[in-house]
Amino acid sequence: MNLPRFPEFKLIGLEDQSLLTAAIARAPHEACEINFANIFLWRHFERSKLTTINGNLCVLCEPSQEPAYFLQPIGDREIEGTIRTCLSFAPRISRVDEGFAMKYGGSFRSEQDRDNFDYVYRTEDLAGLKGKKYDGKRNRIRKFERVHTYAYSRLSREHLPGCHELLAMWLEAKAGSDGFLANVWRAVIEEGLTRPDELGLRGGVFEIGGRIAAFSLGTELSPKTAVIPIEIVDPAYEGLSQLVNREFVRREWAGFHFINREQDNGIPGLRRAKTSYHPHHFVKKYNIWG
Numbered sequence: 007m008n009l010p011r012f013p014e015f016k017l018i019g020l021e022d023q024s025l026l027t028a029a030i031a032r033a034p035h036e037a038c039e040i041n042f043a044n045i046f047l048w049r050h051f052e053r054s055k056l057t058t059i060n061g062n063l064c065v066l067c068e069p070s071q072e073p074a075y076f077l078q079p080i081g082d083r084e085i086e087g088t089i090r091t092c093l094s095f096a097p098r099i100s101r102v103d104e105g106f107a108m109k110y111g112g113s114f115r116s117e118q119d120r121d122n123f124d125y126v127y128r129t130e131d132l133a134g135l136k137g138k139k140y141d142g143k144r145n146r147i148r149k150f151e152r153v154h155t156y157a158y159s160r161l162s163r164e165h166l167p168g169c170h171e172l173l174a175m176w177l178e179a180k181a182g183s184d185g186f187l188a189n190v191w192r193a194v195i196e197e198g199l200t201r202p203d204e205l206g207l208r209g210g211v212f213e214i215g216g217r218i219a220a221f222s223l224g225t226e227l228s229p230k231t232a233v234i235p236i237e238i239v240d241p242a243y244e245g246l247s248q249l250v251n252r253e254f255v256r257r258e259w260a261g262f263h264f265i266n267r268e269q270d271n272g273i274p275g276l277r278r279a280k281t282s283y284h285p286h287h288f289v290k291k292y293n294i295w296g
Contacts, residue, residue, distance in 0.1 A: 012091060015055035015066060018046055020204065022056060027206075029063045029080045034228045036289045038124050038268045039077060039101045043205040043225050044235065047194045059091050060084040066096060075100040075293075085110055093296035100293050107292035115295040121272035124289035125280045126231070127265050132283065133256040139284055143248045150245030154214050158253060161202060161209025161221065168218030169199050169211065169238075176238050195236055198223050210254045212246070220246055222254045232259040233266040251283070 009025065010016055018026075026042050038044060045054055045065060052067040062081030068074040074096040079088050089110060092099055100119065107116050135143050159165065173195055177188045202209050202223065212220040223236040234254065239247040255265055264286065270277040 009056050009058050009063065012057045012059045012064070013095070015057045018049045018054045018056055018065075020046070023205075026056075026063065026080075033080055033082060035078065035080075035103060036124070036126075036228070036231065036266070037078070037101050037103050037291060038227065038233050038235065038266050038289070040080065041225060041227055041233065043198070043207055044233075045077075046205060047198055050193060051190045059088045062088050064088070064092060067100075073097050078102045078106055086113060089114065089294065090296075093294070098293050098295050100291075102292045102294055104290040104292065107294065111292065111294050116292050117295075119291045119293050122269045122291045124269055124291070125267045125283075125285040126287050126289060127267065127283055128286045129232075129255060129259060129262050129265050131286070132252060132265055133260060135252055143252075143283075146245035146248045147252065148245075150243060150249055154243065154246075156219070156246075156249070157213045158257060159211045159213070160258075161199070161211050161223070165211045165218060165221070166199060168213075169221050170196065172218050172221065172240060173199075173238055175240070179241060195223075195238065198236055208258050210250075210258055212250055212253070214243065219243055220250045222250055224254070224259060226262075227266055230262060231264040231266055232262045233268065234259075235268055 023042050026045070030040055030042070048054065052069050055066045057064050057066065059079065061083040062079040062085070064079050065077040066074065067077065076092040076096055076099045078099060078101060079085065079092070089099060093114070101122060173192065177192060198205065198207055199209070207223050207225050209221060209223045211218055220239040222234060224232050224234040227233040237250060239250055259265060266289070267280060270280050
């Protein structure tokens with residue numbers, strides 16, 4: 007199908023998947039946001055809309071809690087003119103990778119966005135946890151395995167009731183009284199669980215005593231990199247999160263060189279946790295302002 011030309015927009019839908027995926031494949035991105043599943047799953051919260059500018063595919067996000075922004079344009083035609091058009095409509099272009107910012111940001115005001123840096127790890131590091139720097143992770147896993155027996159399965163429809171039950175418990179613990187946050191995450195994760203095949207997602211489920219205690223969802227970001235945007239773990243099991251992190255990579259993503267574990271959003275605890283796995287590199291992101 008043909009997408010509208012700026013200033014016309016359309017709300018993103020499943021019918022846009024093949025076109026958007028093909029456009030991204032022609033101009034690969036390292037940023038976790040630039041893949042169809044991410045854009046689609048967050049469409050209600052971000053109110054994501056599509057348009058074309060100078061033949062480039064552009065995604066406008068208008069979340070209720072922050073100013074509107076465009077994602078980095080997907081394409082390579084008349085980029086400076088495309089940037090100017092985007093900035094005539096929204097105050098910034100966000101989640102811009104470093105290469106794009108260095109090449110085009112000089113004519114505009116640009117700044118690093120540390121809270122949105124993606125953490126990227128070598129697959130062999132997450133799957134092996136070898137060496138002294140991972141002693142603590144391996145010890146936690148061993149402690150868990152001494153006490154518990156788990157079963158791993160590829161996510162299927164029969165797992166959905168147990169996943170939804172775990173998600174409700176996890177949201178109550180993590181979001182607390184923040185109903186807005188809970189509803190956003192519930193909508194995103196439940197849709198990912200119920201239509202993984204349509205969105206190109208691959209899921210893994212961990213059961214303890216016949217009950218689902220963890221699940222994770224990931225997808226291909228590029229031929230060399232997988233991204234894992236969703237990992238839900240029952241916090242009652244010490245060491246389970248470390249085991250899930252390792253086993254999901256081992257069992258589903260061993261054919262990729264790198265694993266992108268997304269950003270920390272400036273949350274101190276999340277930053278410590280992601281740093282503790284010793285990232286190979288960051289996908290450094292920028293904002294470009296008019």
